[in-house]
Amino acid sequence: MQKKLDFNKKLIILAPLAGYTDLPFRSIAKKFGADLTISEMISSNALVHKSEKTLKMIEKSPTEDPYFVQIAGNKPELVRDAVLILNDIDGIDGIDLNCGCPAPKVFNHGSGSNLLGDLKKLTEILSTVKKYSNKQYTSAKVRIGVNDKIPIEIGKAVEDCGVDFVCVHGRTRAGKYKAPVDYEAIKAMKSAISIPVIANGDIKDYTKAKEVLEFTNANGVMIGRGAIGKPWIFHQLKYGVEEISLEFKKEIILEHYDEVLKFHGLHGVVMFRKLLHSYSKGYNGATQFRDIINTIKDKNVMRDIIENFFTHI
Numbered sequence: 108m109q110k111k112l113d114f115n116k117k118l119i120i121l122a123p124l125a126g127y128t129d130l131p132f133r134s135i136a137k138k139f140g141a142d143l144t145i146s147e148m149i150s151s152n153a154l155v156h157k158s159e160k161t162l163k164m165i166e167k168s169p170t171e172d173p174y175f176v177q178i179a180g181n182k183p184e185l186v187r188d189a190v191l192i193l194n195d196i197d198g199i200d201g202i203d204l205n206c207g208c209p210a211p212k213v214f215n216h217g218s219g220s221n222l223l224g225d226l227k228k229l230t231e232i233l234s235t236v237k238k239y240s241n242k243q244y245t246s247a248k249v250r251i252g253v254n255d256k257i258p259i260e261i262g263k264a265v266e267d268c269g270v271d272f273v274c275v276h277g278r279t280r281a282g283k284y285k286a287p288v289d290y291e292a293i294k295a296m297k298s299a300i301s302i303p304v305i306a307n308g309d310i311k312d313y314t315k316a317k318e319v320l321e322f323t324n325a326n327g328v329m330i331g332r333g334a335i336g337k338p339w340i341f342h343q344l345k346y347g348v349e350e351i352s353l354e355f356k357k358e359i360i361l362e363h364y365d366e367v368l369k370f371h372g373l374h375g376v377v378m379f380r381k382l383l384h385s386y387s388k389g390y391n392g393a394t395q396f397r398d399i400i401n402t403i404k405d406k407n408v409m410r411d412i413i414e415n416f417f418t419h420i
């Protein structure tokens with residue numbers, strides 16, 4: 108079967124962002140040229156219980172090709188069962204193991220970035236994914252340590268599981284989302300292992316992406332927060348362009364809104380508020396706009412207000 112990811116070119120990947128990268132968000136990112144989209148983190152436990160909410164979270168848009176589901180877990184049997192469930196779902200090209208989530212709820216449960224403090228455990232869980240998955244790809248998303256930076260050890264542990272590539276957020280768990288991203292550590296991981304390494308952390312524009320790729324020699328970049336409120340970043344990165352016209356932005360924001368309504372139903376009106384906060388950031392009148400949309404529940408009124416704001420700013 109032909110491989111869907113070409114590691115001979117520098118890949119641009121949308122990071123999984125819980126609470127943001129649902130199907131509508133991912134399909135917009137895809138439209139702008141993200142080479143790969145990945146679901147929000149799904150707990151193996153939730154997957155095994157096949158809750159309606161969880162199954163909806165892993166639904167993909169037909170345009171998402173390739174598409175990965177990211178799982179979290181720390182119990183081999185549960186992770187195996189989660190993988191077996193995903194095996195039966197068509198259209199998923201890869202399974203990514205979350206080894207980076209710093210949230211206490213996940214960490215204290217032994218999952219996410221907790222695995223970085225016990226590389227034997229990480230190996231056991233990641234090997235389980237690799238062993239049972241029938242998908243084209245297996246990958247891991249890691250940070251560079253829990254408290255201390257151990258990027259090389261982590262990279263080697265991941266590589267030894269026989270997975271296809273690793274995405275590395277250049278912070279420790281202790282660094283949360285604020286400490287300076289250590290691109291030196293990403294570079295060290297890249298030069299220590301032979302599988303492709305994707306660099307992640309604070310990459311928000313073309314210049315930064317270019318610098319990071321040159322400095323780390325990574326095989327691609329993964330963009331998270333830089334895509335919130337600016338999904339056109341994928342187009343900018345791909346083609347090195349700066350300017351996206353306001354008219355085009357408006358079209359995309361409305362398309363995003365329509366997709367959210369289609370996928371989430373009327374509740375989408377309320378859900379879209381937080382995205383509008385990001386979309387309106389930095390524009391004159393944004394505060395007033397946010398105050399207004401925070402009270403709107405009617406889908407047509409909301410659409411008119413969005414259209415009006417982004418036409419007249």
Ligand SMILES: Cc1cc2nc3c(=O)[nH]c(=O)nc-3n(C[C@H](O)[C@H](O)[C@H](O)COP(=O)(O)O)c2cc1C
Nearest residue numbers: 122123124125147148248276308309310330331332
């Ligand atoms: C709101 C939010 C939700 C996130 N959810 C996930 C997740 O579900 N899975 C994951 O591996 N990382 C998650 N992350 C981490 C991002 O994927 C990414 O590694 C991190 O934000 C650094 O990249 P950035 O600076 O481009 O945002 C999340 C980050 C944020 C801010």
